[in-house]
Every structure is written in structure tokens, then in C-alpha cells.
Amino acid sequence: MTSGTIASVSLSWTASTHSGPIAFYRVYSAPASTGVYTLAVNNVAGTAATVSNLAQGTVYNFEVSSVDTSGNESVLSDPLAVKTYSIPIVSFSATSSVNSATGVAAHLLTLQLYATGNPTATTYSIVSGGSAYPGLTLDSVTGVVTWTPPDNLAGQGRTAITFGATHAGGTGTL
Numbered sequence: 437m438t439s440g441t442i443a444s445v446s447l448s449w450t451a452s453t454h455s456g457p458i459a460f461y462r463v464y465s466a467p468a469s470t471g472v473y474t475l476a477v478n479n480v481a482g483t484a485a486t487v488s489n490l491a492q493g494t495v496y497n498f499e500v501s502s503v504d505t506s507g508n509e510s511v512l513s514d515p516l517a518v519k520t521y522s523i524p525i526v527s528f529s530a531t532s533s534v535n536s537a538t539g540v541a542a543h544l545l546t547l548q549l550y551a552t553g554n555p556t557a558t559t560y561s562i563v564s565g566g567s568a569y570p571g572l573t574l575d576s577v578t579g580v581v582t583w584t585p586p587d588n589l590a591g592q593g594r595t596a597i598t599f600g601a602t603h604a605g606g607t608g609t610l
Contacts, residue, residue, distance in 0.1 A: 442492040442521045442605045448484040452502035452510060459505045463487060468495040468517060492605070493522030493554055521605030524553035528581075528599075528610065549579030551601030551608060561600045563609055568595035 440446065452458050463485050465476040476498070477485045490496060496519075499512040528547045551557035560579040566572050572583040581599070600607045 440521055442523060443490050444486055444488040445490060445518050445520060446486045447498055449500050451483050454502050454504060454510050456504045458502045460503050462501045462503065464499045466497045468497055490520050492520050495519045519554050522553045523606045524551035524557045524601040524603060524608035526551050526599060526601045526608050526610035544582060544584050547581040549599055553603060555603050557601035558603050563598040563600040565595050565597035
């Protein structure tokens, strides 16, 4: 595999050593869960192809054959298993030193963001709403969010914050 997205995989292979001139290649794919191969790309002129319309986060097996100018198809190559990307799913855990007697003001609140997906998240971000909370910080690598509410929170209402986790397949939000 040379690259991929949540819905496609780009493949490349070594040219066939089949005797006689090669007219084109065929790429077959099968979800690993079923093992049922179908023709994914036909009449590939070179040694690379992109297979599209795949389900995200799914393992597929790919095999390639060559077809010579007489129409004879070679045996299939060894299978290559590839998992498509999946949008990160973001979750969190929270810790704080808040108790009902003292309230939230001046007590450190900490969130740990987590993201699952293929591949793993490479960066975390505040997508929206963060400016409503002065002093709120997010470590873009570890996903640790910290905030100490000021004493003057009364009457400010609530503002939603949207956090994101990003990797090559896209961004998931929480």
C-alpha cells in the first residue's frame, strides 16, 4: 500500500514477469470478514491503482493479476491485507479537586482526551468555544486539557467547547 484514506486505498506492485506482453492488470478486493473477492479495478495500464468506495476502518485483502495481449489472465498475486482509516472517535476522562463545599472557582480541572481510530490521532485541538474559558489550555500532543475557573464566573452562563482529534483520515470531534 502506498497511501490510504477512510474510503480508498492506493496500491502499487512490481511489473509482471509473465511471458509475453502484458496488456493490463486487474485488482481484486475482499473484505477480510467475508473473503469473497470481487473485481475492484479493471484494465489498469501501469503498476498502480486506487480502489475506492471502501468502508472505513475495515480490513480488505487485495490481489493483482496480469492479462496478456492474448487475453490470458495470470494467477493472482499473494494477498495484501490493508485496513482503511477511520475517523477518530474522541472521548475523555476528568479529574478535579472540586467539592461541594468550595465550588469550582480556583480549583484545577483536568480532562484527558482520548482518540481511537486507524491510524492513531496525531494532534488534538480546540475546534470551537475555547475562548469563552480564559486560561483553558490544551496540549496538542498529549490531549491534556487544563483550566482553573476564575472567581468571577457568576452570570456567565454556559458555552459548549468542541475538541478535535486529527490524523491522516480526518478529524473527529467531541
